[in-house]
Structures are given as structure tokens and as C-alpha cells.
Amino acid sequence: MVEMSPKGIIEYLLNNEKLAVLATEKEGQPYTNLIAFATTEDFKKLIFVTPRFTRKYSNILSSHNASIMIDNRSNELSDFKATKVINAMGTIKEVDKDPILSEIYLSKNKHLHDFFYAPSSALMMMYIEKYIIATNFQNVVEINIDV
Amino acid sequence: MSDFIISVENISEKDNIDVGGKAYSMAIIHKNGFKVPAFFCVKVNAYSNYLIESGLEGKILLELARKDFSKMRWEEMWDTSLRLKNLFLSENIPKYIEDEIRAEIAGKYTEKSLVIRSSAPGEDSDTTSFAGIHESYVNVIRIQDILESIKLVWASLWSDAAILYREELNLDIKNSTMAVIIQELVEGDKSGIIFTKDPTNEEQMVLESVYGLNEGLVSGDIEPDRWILDRKTGVILQHTAPSTRIKNIILKEIGTTINELEATYSKNEPLSNNDIKKLYEVSISLENIFSCPQDIEWTMKDGELFLLQSRPITTLKDNEKQWYLSLKRTFENLKKLRLKIENTLIPEMIEDAKSIKEEHLENLNDSEISDLIDYRRKVFLKWESIYRKDFIPFAHGMRLFGDVYNKKIKPSDPYEFMHLLVNSNLLSIQRNRQLTKLATMVKEDKDLRKNIEKRILEGNFEKELDKFVELFGKSSYVQDKNQLLKLIIELSEKKKNETKNSDDSKSMEITFFSKFELQEQEYASELLDLGRASYRLRDDDNIYLGTIEGHYLNSLEEGKKRLVKRSIQKNISPDEIIKALKQKDYVPKVEEVSQVPNFSRESVVRQLQGQPASQGLATGEARVIEQKDDLFYVKAGDILVCDAVEPNMTFVVPLVAGIVERRGGMLIHGAIIAREYGIPCVTGIPDATNIINNGDEVTVDGYLGIVVIEKIE
Numbered sequence: 001m002v003e004m005s006p007k008g009i010i011e012y013l014l015n016n017e018k019l020a021v022l023a024t025e026k027e028g029q030p031y032t033n034l035i036a037f038a039t040t041e042d043f044k045k046l047i048f049v050t051p052r053f054t055r056k057y058s059n060i061l062s063s064h065n066a067s068i069m070i071d072n073r074s075n076e077l078s079d080f081k082a083t084k085v086i087n088a089m090g091t092i093k094e095v096d097k098d099p100i101l102s103e104i105y106l107s108k109n110k111h112l113h114d115f116f117y118a119p120s121s122a123l124m125m126m127y128i129e130k131y132i133i134a135t136n137f138q139n140v141v142e143i144n145i146d147v
Numbered sequence: 148m149s150d151f152i153i154s155v156e157n158i159s160e161k162d163n164i165d166v167g168g169k170a171y172s173m174a175i176i177h178k179n180g181f182k183v184p185a186f187f188c189v190k191v192n193a194y195s196n197y198l199i200e201s202g203l204e205g206k207i208l209l210e211l212a213r214k215d216f217s218k219m220r221w222e223e224m225w226d227t228s229l230r231l232k233n234l235f236l237s238e239n240i241p242k243y244i245e246d247e248i249r250a251e252i253a254g255k256y257t258e259k260s261l262v263i264r265s266s267a268p269g270e271d272s273d274t275t276s277f278a279g280i281h282e283s284y285v286n287v288i289r290i291q292d293i294l295e296s297i298k299l300v301w302a303s304l305w306s307d308a309a310i311l312y313r314e315e316l317n318l319d320i321k322n323s324t325m326a327v328i329i330q331e332l333v334e335g336d337k338s339g340i341i342f343t344k345d346p347t348n349e350e351q352m353v354l355e356s357v358y359g360l361n362e363g364l365v366s367g368d369i370e371p372d373r374w375i376l377d378r379k380t381g382v383i384l385q386h387t388a389p390s391t392r393i394k395n396i397i398l399k400e401i402g403t404t405i406n407e408l409e410a411t412y413s414k415n416e417p418l419s420n421n422d423i424k425k426l427y428e429v430s431i432s433l434e435n436i437f438s439c440p441q442d443i444e445w446t447m448k449d450g451e452l453f454l455l456q457s458r459p460i461t462t463l464k465d466n467e468k469q470w471y472l473s474l475k476r477t478f479e480n481l482k483k484l485r486l487k488i489e490n491t492l493i494p495e496m497i498e499d500a501k502s503i504k505e506e507h508l509e510n511l512n513d514s515e516i517s518d519l520i521d522y523r524r525k526v527f528l529k530w531e532s533i534y535r536k537d538f539i540p541f542a543h544g545m546r547l548f549g550d551v552y553n554k555k556i557k558p559s560d561p562y563e564f565m566h567l568l569v570n571s572n573l574l575s576i577q578r579n580r581q582l583t584k585l586a587t588m589v590k591e592d593k594d595l596r597k598n599i600e601k602r603i604l605e606g607n608f609e610k611e612l613d614k615f616v617e618l619f620g621k622s623s624y625v626q627d628k629n630q631l632l633k634l635i636i637e638l639s640e641k642k643k644n645e646t647k648n649s650d651d652s653k654s655m656e657i658t659f660f661s662k663f664e665l666q667e668q669e670y671a672s673e674l675l676d677l678g679r680a681s682y683r684l685r686d687d688d689n690i691y692l693g694t695i696e697g698h699y700l701n702s703l704e705e706g707k708k709r710l711v712k713r714s715i716q717k718n719i720s721p722d723e724i725i726k727a728l729k730q731k732d733y734v735p736k737v738e739e740v741s742q743v744p745n746f747s748r749e750s751v752v753r754q755l756q757g758q759p760a761s762q763g764l765a766t767g768e769a770r771v772i773e774q775k776d777d778l779f780y781v782k783a784g785d786i787l788v789c790d791a792v793e794p795n796m797t798f799v800v801p802l803v804a805g806i807v808e809r810r811g812g813m814l815i816h817g818a819i820i821a822r823e824y825g826i827p828c829v830t831g832i833p834d835a836t837n838i839i840n841n842g843d844e845v846t847v848d849g850y851l852g853i854v855v856i857e858k859i860e
Contacts, residue, residue, distance in 0.1 A: 110202025
């Protein structure tokens with residue numbers, strides 16, 4: 001496989017992976033769960049949808065700081081060498097379901113149309129401050145994002 | 148060269164999987180020199196590409212993830228299939244596939260009446276041959292209707308019947324697929340079916356025939372002539388004529404209709420001896436070609452025989468599944484059933500309910516109570532059986548209307564059609580209005596309230612209360628006046644909660660009718676009327692049945708009380724209660740009480756997914772209904788958590804903020820009444836009453852079908 005640049009890895013994972021792990025926190029207690037995400041063209045913002053009566057939504061309301069992990073592991077031993085992982089770090093806020101964002105989200109997640117538009121679900125946006133890229137088990141690179 | 152379609156002449160053995168069982172059989176019949184109507188096949192790769200490009204694959208997966216099939220009730224299967232069908236209707240066929248279909252139609256089938264039929268791989272093999280699982284559409288002419296019908300046939304891969312037979316069909320999103328046959332319609336003057344081997348007698352062959360098209364015979368609307376033949380010789384052993392031969396199925400502009408047969412036809416059987424001989428010979432040939440007994444559909448036009456289908460005979464053995472399949476009725480069948488229900492059954496039911504007169508039970512001796520229980524139980528069981536046989540199938544009227552509405556309107560909400568059926572003056576809503584009137588009297592008069600609390604009833608309130616009892620009687624839930632008064636006081640403390648006024652239903656009605664051609668307007672109007680009757684009766688019949696059940700339970704309770712005085716335990720069967728009341732020395736058998744397993748306390752459930760049965764969002768304190776008396780502890784703003792909301796208990800609905808129900812379905816009473824009052828409701832939550840405790844803070848998300856539980860320690 002051709003060696004990819006850190007930015008290439010970010011682009012590759014954000015475009016190809018469907019699910020990510022979202023980490024939130026409330027009163028010192030971290031909490032993680034799976035989300036179906038999409039990203040803006042400049043990779044500076046990640047969006048996802050959550051019902052409002054969930055722990056993650058409540059956590060985000062009390063603390064906007066969060067982290068999202070996206071990787072391409074396949075649950076094989078070879079993952080230790082081949083898996084690429086990025087961690088997006090930043091702050092998350094609820095945003096309006098405007099036409100541009102709905103196009104971004106639903107072009108990647110067509111099947112979540114009803115979930116996206118349900119009045120009880122919220123569209124959340126992560127404003128990314130930094131990406132941490134891990135490859136080959138222990139190689140780690142950080143990229144700061146200019147806001 | 149086409150990638151997605153293939154004509155009958157070009158189908159060979161290697162195409163078997165791509166064209167599905169039915170199309171492949173038809174191609175074999177054609178190759179063996181028999182006449183089959185001209186057809187081409189839209190191959191399974193068209194279905195796969197459509198699914199991926201429209202995003203339907205993911206949507207179907209999400210829909211199927213809502214609940215394990217094995218835990219679904221019949222109604223939930225229909226709901227799942229309705230939602231999936233709507234998804235198919237709302238997505239277009241990719242243009243490159245549509246272009247191939249359009250080109251083939253333009254070349255050979257322009258302006259011709261067509262039949263659009265399913266042909267699933269593996270279907271019609273000798274192990275999986277089921278009639279009535281997937282859909283067919285008859286007499287489709289316009290290209291837009293053809294494309295629409297192809298999508299509906301694809302959607303029928305996920306029909307409720309297919310979900311029911313999922314194990315036999317190996318139904319699975321990854322492997323299940325569907326080809327579609329586009330076939331010229333031969334408007335036969337007589338048609339029929341043949342079972343080359345009678346399932347009840349291996350020596351015989353069964354032949355049935357009707358005038359006109361086959362559709363009436365298959366649906367059961369037209370009674371056929373029936374011949375039993377000797378399988379070895381073809382000799383006619385028996386001929387049974389139908390009770391009348393006065394109707395047949397013919398084509399109308401679009402689709403088919405029932406027609407009055409001319410007298411000359413009704414006097415004569417449709418087949419001559421020569422016809423029967425010809426059909427016998429063809430049957431034996433087909434059996435030899437396919438090496439097993441066949442179930443054959445055929446039609447004859449001007450003496451020429453066309454074979455429409457041939458598949459191995461398989462018999463469906465599961466009675467429950469067969470009962471479910473029998474619920475699906477045709478429009479004509481439902482119209483007849485409606486007359487029977489409205490003109491005969493409901494009046495008889497009301498009469499029976501009246502015949503169970505109010506008795507002062509305390510004045511009766513044990514033997515008289517025993518007779519009374521026995522009589523009331525017989526009446527109740529009689530109506531319970533009629534309920535299953537006639538009333539439940541009539542609920543299909545709503546479903547039939549919903550199917551047509553969704554096909555015509557293509558709404559984003561597959562249950563939008565319900566708005567056109569509501570405000571049908573349900574008995575339960577009339578009863579709730581009367582209760583609200585009583586509650587308003589209490590609210591506006593503090594002295595009246597004080598008197599009621601002391602159980603002093605007088606004046607106008609007493610008159611209105613008596614009127615309520617007279618009109619709605621006792622039910623299986625409300626059995627005494629004290630409970631009723633408690634409920635009225637609670638209602639008087641609640642903010643006004645009226646049913647939703649669907650202002651836009653008139654404009655929806657206009658839109659619905661505008662989708663039909665002038666000559667179809669009468670059909671559309673009758674269909675809407677049928678849907679409304681089905682909606683109304685679905686609720687009303689339960690109210691009447693509940694009244695009869697209420698009287699029966701009331702007498703049973705009195706019987707139990709008498710036995711307790713004789714130190715006889717309560718958990719004995721009604722039969723034993725009747726016996727013990729009759730014979731003073733009789734010691735009844737005690738029934739074993741099954742222990743309900745405790746739900747594991749090690750794990751705490753926080754969120755559950757069900758069906759979004761009524762839109763809205765509400766949070767409140769849970770009130771779990773485990774026995775009938777629990778209903779009278781419901782407070783304004785509570786979340787009602789129950790096994791099933793029955794029409795007889797919907798009087799508490801105006802009080803509650805949301806409903807969580809174990810029983811699943813969108814057209815069940817809980818869902819219907821919740822939508823009437825605009826209360827969020829999630830149905831189909833397994834174990835709801837075990838998982839949720841009284842006092843838990845529960846959020847009902849009626850948009851997404853989610854229930855969030857905050858446990859109260």
C-alpha cells in the first residue's frame with residue numbers, strides 16, 4: 001500500500017468510514033458511543049445526529065469538549081500494523097438542520113433521512129481544533145486546525 | 148445487449164438465478180412448445196442496483212433492526228411491510244435501468260395490457276413454493292404505472308406474508324432478491340387452475356374453472372366449477388357446479404372488476420369435455436417436464452390455451468399462518484363482510500349484550516349464580532369467536548385503503564392515510580366526551596365535588612352519570628361506580644384534553660380523489676367509506692365485546708367471592724367455579740399458577756426501541772398497568788405503560804402525557820386513540836411492564852419510536 005501523508009489519512013478515513021466513536025464527559029465521567037458522521041469539505045467540522053433524550057446529548061450540553069475517533073480496523077491481528085486511526089478533538093454544539101448541512105449528512109447517510117429530520121433529534125457539529133493521527137501501532141502525529 | 152432485462156426466448160439454464168423461479172419455469176414451458184403469453188424479465192441485478200443507489204439497503208436494514216421478526220405480532224409484520232413498501236414507492240428506479248425497460252416496452256409492448264409479476268430466485272422450487280407471498284399487478288398499461296408496479300413487486304419481497312414465512316424463504320437483506328416478469332395480458336374467456344395431484348387423494352387431479360379472468364378464483368370472490376379427474380386416465384370422476392354462476396372478473400380501464408354474467412353463460416359450465424381433455428394432457432406433460440406434481444394457472448381465449456404459471460405443489464401446514472394469510476381480503480370481499488357486520492353481527496351483539504340484564508347478584512343463590520356465569524360465558528365465547536373470524540379480518544379495510552392511498556399519494560409518512568379515517572365518531576371517543584362532560588361539572592362546582600367524595604350523588608350530575616352507565620354500560624374495566632367517580636375526579640383536575648381536529652382532512656380528501664380518473668371516482672369513494680367503517684368498527688366492536696365480557700367477569704367475581712366464603716382458593720378455572728357453585732360438596736381442582744420470571748435486576752435498561760405509533764415527545768412519571776384496578780391510579784401527566792391498550796380502557800387516555808405499549812402495531816387501539824388525542828405513543832416494546840416500574844421517569848419519543856427510562860431508586 002502506498003504510504004499516505006497524515007492529511008491523506010484524515011481525508012481517507014473521513015471519506016470512507018461510516019461510523020465513529022464519540023467521547024463525551026460529564027462531572028468527570030467519560031462516556032463513549034458510536035455515531036454515523038459526515039464531514040465538511042475542508043474537514044474542519046464533523047456533524048452527526050442524536051436524539052435529544054440521550055446521555056451523549058445531555059453530556060454535550062454540560063460540557064462542549066469532546067473527542068471523536070475514526071479508524072479502519074478489521075478485528076484481525078494485522079490491525080496492529082495496518083489500522084489507521086484519527087482522533088478529532090474540539091467542541092460540539094447543536095446547529096440548525098439547514099439545507100447545506102442536510103445535503104452533507106444525507107449524501108453520506110442516505111438511510112438516516114427520517115432520523116435526521118425527526119423533530120426530537122438534534123444535529124450536532126464538532127468544531128475541530130486538532131487531529132491526532134496514529135499509524136503502525138505507535139506512530140502518532142498531531143495536526144492543528146486553523147479556525 | 149441488455150444488462151438488466153432478458154426476453155423469454157433468450158432465457159437459458161444459466162439465467163435461472165438471475166430471472167427467478169417463476170420466469171425460468173415459464174421459459175421452460177415456452178421451450179417445450181406450449182403457449183405462454185409473451186414476456187420479458189427484469190433481472191435480479193436491477194433490484195440490487197436500485198437498492199444500493201437509492202440508499203434503500205440501509206433503510207431496510209434499519210427498519211428490520213427495530214425488532215426481531217420472531218418477536219413480531221401479525222400486525223407488526225404488516226406495519227413493517229407497509230413502511231418498507233412506502234420506502235420503495237418514494238425512490239426512483241436508476242435511469243439506466245429505466246431506459247432499458249422503456250426501450251423494451253416501446254419495442255414490443257406499447258399500449259398493451261400487461262401483468263407485472265414477481266419471480267424470486269428459489270421461489271417455486273419443490274421446497275419453497277408459496278402462493279400469495281409476493282404481489283402481482285394485472286392490466287397495467289401506462290409506462291409510469293409499469294415502473295411503479297415493478298417497484299411494488301420488488302417491495303413485496305418484504306411483504307407481511309414473506310416476513311411470516313421468513314424461515315421457509317430464508318428472507319435476508321444480503322441474499323434475498325427479486326426479478327420481475329413483465330407479461331402480456333391474455334384476456335381469456337375462461338380461466339382456471341389445476342392441481343395435478345389432489346393434496347387429499349393421490350389418485351386424483353383437481354381442475355377448477357371460471358368464466359373470464361383467474362383473479363376472482365384465486366382471491367375466492369368467484370366460486371368455480373370443480374372437476375375431479377382420475378390421474379391415470381383423465382376420466383372425470385366428479386363435477387361440482389358452484390352455487391351460482393352469476394359473476395366473473397373482467398378487465399376495466401386499469402385493473403380488473405367484477406362483472407354480472409349473461410344468463411347464457413350462467414346456465415353452462417365453462418369447460419367442455421374437449422377442454423378438460425386438453426387440460427389433462429397438458430398437465431401430465433408439465434408434470435413430466437418438471438418431474439413433480441404441479442399447481443398450474445391457465446387461461447383460454449377463443450379456444451386457445453395459454454399457460455400462465457406452473458409451480459410445484461406445496462401445502463401450508465401452519466394453521467396460525469394460514470389464518471393470518473386469510474385476513475387479507477379483496478375489496479369485494481370486504482364490502483360483503485361490512486354488510487354482514489353492520490346489518491347482522493353488530494345488532495345481534497347489541498341484542499346479546501342487552502339480554503344479559505343487570506341482575507342484583509347478591510339476591511341470587513349459588514346455583515343461580517352458577518347458571519348465570521355459564522350463560523354469560525357462552526355468550527362471551529360466542530362473540531369472541533366471531534370477533535376472530537369476522538371482525539379482525541374486517542380491519543383489513545383500513546389496510547387496503549392505506550395501500551391504495553400510499554400508492555396514489557406517496558406520502559413521506561406511511562400512516563398519513565389515518566388522518567382521513569379519524570373523526571369517525573368512535574364509541575370510545577363518544578364515551579370519553581361524556582366522561583369529560585361529567586368531569587367539567589365537578590370542576591365547576593366545589594360542593595358537587597365534596598358530595599361525590601362522600602359518595603352522595605344527586606341532581607343533574609346523578610342523571611348524567613346514570614345516562615353514561617346506560618349508554619356505555621359496564622365494561623371489563625369499569626365495574627363499579629366508585630371507580631368511575633374516582634376517575635371523574637381525576638379528570639376534573641386535568642387541563643382540557645380534546646381530540647385533535649383534523650382541519651386539513653377535507654383538503655386531503657380532495658387530493659385523494661383528484662388522483663383517480665372520472666370513471667374510478669365511485670371506487671375511490673367506496674374505498675374511503677370502507678376504510679372509515681373498518682376504522683370505526685375496529686374500535687366499536689371491542690366496546691360491545693367488552694360490555695359482554697364485563698358482565699361475564701362480574702358474575703365470575705361474585706362466584707369467586709361465594710367460594711372464598713367456603714374457604715375455596717381463588718385460582719380455579721371458570722369451569723370449576725361453575726361446578727363448585729352447583730355442588731356444595733365439590734372440591735375444585737386448583738390451577739397451577741405459572742411463575743412470571745423476574746426481569747434481571749443486574750442490568751438496568753435505559754433506552755428501548757419500538758414503533759413510533761403517534762408523534763410527539765413527552766416526559767412523565769410511569770404508571771404501569773398490571774391489573775385492571777391499576778387504571779384508577781393513573782394521574783394527569785403520567786406515562787401509561789401497559790401490555791395492550793384495549794378500547795375498554797381508553798377512558799384514561801385523555802389523562803396521560805404519553806403511552807408505552809408492549810403490543811406492537813400502528814393500527815392497534817392504543818396507537819389509534821393516541822393519534823386521536825395527539826399524545827406521543829411508542830408501541831412494540833417487549834417486556835415494557837416488567838422493565839419499567841411505577842414512578843420511573845420515562846420519556847416517550849413518538850417521532851423516533853424510542854423510550855428513555857430514568858430509574859428512580
